[in-house]
Amino acid sequence: MNKSQHFKLIVIGGGAAGIFAAWSAASHGLKTLLIEKNKDLGRKLLISGSGKCNITHTGSVEELLKGFPKREANFLKHSFYRFSNFDVLKLLYLYGMKTYTREDGKIFPVTNKSSDVLNVFKKILADYEVKVLLNTNVQEIKSESDYKFIIKTNDNYFESEFIIIATGGLSYPHTGSTGDGYLFAKKLGHTIVDTKAALAPIDVSPRFPDTWKGIAIRNGSLSCYLNNKKLIEENGDVLFTHRGLSGPAILELSRYAAEYFVKGDLYLYYDLFPSKLYEEVDDELKNNFYRNPNMKIENELKIYLPNRIIGYFLNKAGVDEKKRCNQINKNERKRIVELLKRLPLGKIEFIDLKRGEVTAGGVSLSEIYPKTMESKKIKGLYFCGEVLDIAGRIGGYNLQAAYSTGYVAGESVANQVKSRLLK
Ligand SMILES: Cc1cc2nc3c(=O)[nH]c(=O)nc-3n(C[C@H](O)[C@H](O)[C@H](O)COP(=O)(O)OP(=O)(O)OC[C@H]3O[C@@H](n4cnc5c(N)ncnc54)[C@H](O)[C@@H]3O)c2cc1C
Incomplete structure (x- = not known):
């Protein structure tokens, strides 16, 4: 083990938040060390957006904040204004990266390659002379006094006046986000809000047939019920998987379902006609049946349902699929309409935190200054990114939160260093 090395600022965790924190501090003139336990930076960034990287979301800051629950949006407001989606795109553009915006507001690199985004981020770190230490696992952080930290890694000790913890959450642990930051924070006196899955697939019972894997039901509305009381509703598609359900509506709903999971049995239902009343759907079917009297019911329903699930659907409705x-x-029509308006998707069995795209919960926001990302408990200690109790919707919101909180943390440390030097 070498003699301990001293740095003004050490950033722990080389994901989007840590990269932006280190760059931001360095761009304000601070010599910065970024420590990452993997052999390369940004492993989660690489798998983001199915390898295409949904960099951020279009729209004003106020619109971006709608991607988060109110309490989290209030916390993020300052950092989003300080470093917005526009600022990220400008930075990427300066480094030659072109992007495009999809109709749903998601922004991607024109090359559709997350590795291109990561390469730009690495180039930025190199240009600003951030020292990057890979294959280095931080094992312990000690706060000796205000502005004095000792960091123990697998093969060394470091001392610093400032620390930014950017170790991410607990989801997709093979990317390096194994919840270390929560342990560090707890030891340093911080409260950790219970961690739960967000943007996760949901396992249900009874299991759907394996042959349904890959089928989607679209443009409907998904509801979650506890004791016959509707808890939440999400519009969007649902996808059948080999273990249960996924797709945008399921992912968005998972965070709230995970919260209520301990309170009782949760059941999912899908409304294939969310903008129509029961009577309107019934009228539509009546008209269709009148126009196509000799068509088999299984063929008639193809306009509403994927082929492969029509047999199951009619069986559930107690209607012979060969009937015209x-x-x-x-009564049979009534049962069909009831199912179209409230198709049971089963009882929720499991929402796996590790399979969630983000972790809800984390370092309590009430213990962090939202304008600087500094701890209210220990001077010189900062947090940014997913290690905080923040989890946004699908659409580039989570990466934006990582860049913005990272940027503000790095800038705030640089400002503090300057003001301490002036004293
Ligand atoms: C499959 C998937 C797809 C996603 N797609 C998108 C998307 O398209 N758009 C979007 O906005 N969001 C997306 N997200 C969410 C987004 O990727 C994360 O919210 C974001 O990457 C969090 O960044 P972070 O820097 O806070 O944490 P992370 O990216 O998790 O980075 C934390 C880093 O800290 C390192 N680390 C941890 N502990 C230690 C330690 N003890 N010592 C040293 N290093 C340590 C880890 O190895 C890791 O590199 C996706 C997530 C997943 C899982």
Whole structure:
């Protein structure tokens, strides 16, 4: 083990938040060390957006903040204004990266390659002379006094006046985010809000047939019920997987379902006609049956349902799939409409934190100054990114939170160093 080395600032964790914190501090003139336990930076960034990287979301800061629950949005407000989606895109553009915006507001690199985004981030760190230490696992952080930290890694000791913890959450642990930051924070006296899955697939029972894997039901509305009471509703598609359900509506709903999971049995239902009343759907079917009297009901339903699930659907409705439209009686039609408006998707069995795209919960926001990201408990200690109790919607919001809080943390440390030098 070498003699301990001293740095003004050490950033722990080389994901999006740590990269932006280190760059921001360095761009304000601070010599900065960035420590990452993996053999390279940004492993989670590489798998983001299915390898395409949904860099951020379009719109004003106020619109961006709508991607987070109110309490988290209030906390993020300052950092989003200080370093916005526009600022990230400007930085990427200065480094030659072109981006495009999809109709749904998601922004991607034109090359559709997350590795291109990561390469730009690495180039920025190199240009600003951030010292990057890879393959280095921080094992312990000790606060000796205000502005004095000792960091123990797998093979060394470091001393610093400022520390930024950017170790991410607990999801997709093979990327390096194994919750170390929560342990460090707790030992340093911080409260950790219970961690739960967010943007996660949901396992249900009874299991759907394996042959349904890859089928999607679209443009409907997903509801979650506890004791016959509707808890939450999310619009969007649902995808059948080999273990249960995924797709945008499931992912968005998972965070709230994970919260209520301990309170009782949760059941999911899908409304295939969210903008129509029961009577309107019934009228539509009546008209269709009248226009196509000799069409088999299984073919008639193809306009509403994927082929492979129609047999199951009619079985559930107690209707013989070989019947023709003019043979369907009023009660049978009623049961079909009821299912179209409230298709049961099963009981929630498991929402796996590790399979969530983000971790809800983390370092309590009430113990962090939102304008600087500094700890209210220990001077010189900062947090940014997913290690904080923040989890946004799908659409580039989570990376934006990482860049913005990272930027503000780095800038605030640089400002503090300057003001301490002036004293
Ligand atoms: C499959 C998937 C797809 C996603 N797609 C998108 C998307 O397209 N757009 C979007 O906005 N968000 C997306 N997200 C969410 C987004 O990637 C994260 O919210 C964001 O990367 C969090 O950044 P972070 O820097 O806070 O944490 P992380 O990216 O998790 O980085 C933390 C880093 O700290 C390192 N570390 C941890 N402990 C230690 C230690 N003890 N010592 C040293 N280093 C340590 C880790 O190795 C890791 O590199 C996706 C997430 C997943 C899992």
